[in-house]
Amino acid sequence: MAHHDQHPLDHPEVQASSTPKYVFAFILAMGVMIASCLITVVGDMSQLATLTWIGVLALIAVIGQLYFLFKLDTSKAMIWHTVSAAATIPLFFIAIVLTIWMFHHLEMRVMLGAG
Known part of the structure; x- marks a missing residue:
């Protein structure tokens, strides 16, 4: 039986994780969510502008989570x-x-x- 000497913490996926990136991703997600809620609740924009802003904020949230949480690069x-x-x-x-x-x-x- 072959002996496996690799340590789990030596994998690049594990080494890529960091607390500052997770905290930044959380703050980014919360900021985008609060901004989209404010845009929806205030309601002083047209329907097209509201949908456009919510779409842009959703795209920012998705890209931020893919990069900072899932480390997709x-x-x-x-x-x-x-x-x-x-x-x-x-x-x-x-x-x-x-x-x-x-x-x-x-x-x-x-x-x-x-x-």
């Missing part, structure tokens, strides 16, 4: 995680768009008097 240790996430995101949006399209056409065909 182009380093040698994390490149395959980054590539798999980059391949998953378009597939997720394709699935959502196709589901919306399917239900839209299903409603048009089934609910004859509604549309």
Whole structure:
């Protein structure tokens, strides 16, 4: 039986973790959440501007969490995680768009008097 001498703390994934990055990710997420709640509650912008700002803040939150919490970057240790996430995101949006399209056409065909 082969002896395995690698120490768990020597792996690059473990060495990439740091408390300041986790704290910054938490503060960023809380700040973005508070800002989006304030934009929604105050309501002095148009509907398009509100949706645009909430979308931008959501994108900032997602990118911040992918980088600071999940450590997705182009380093040698994390490149395959980054590539798999980059391949998953378009597939997720394709699935959502196709589901919306399917239900839209299903409603048009089934609910004859509604549309």
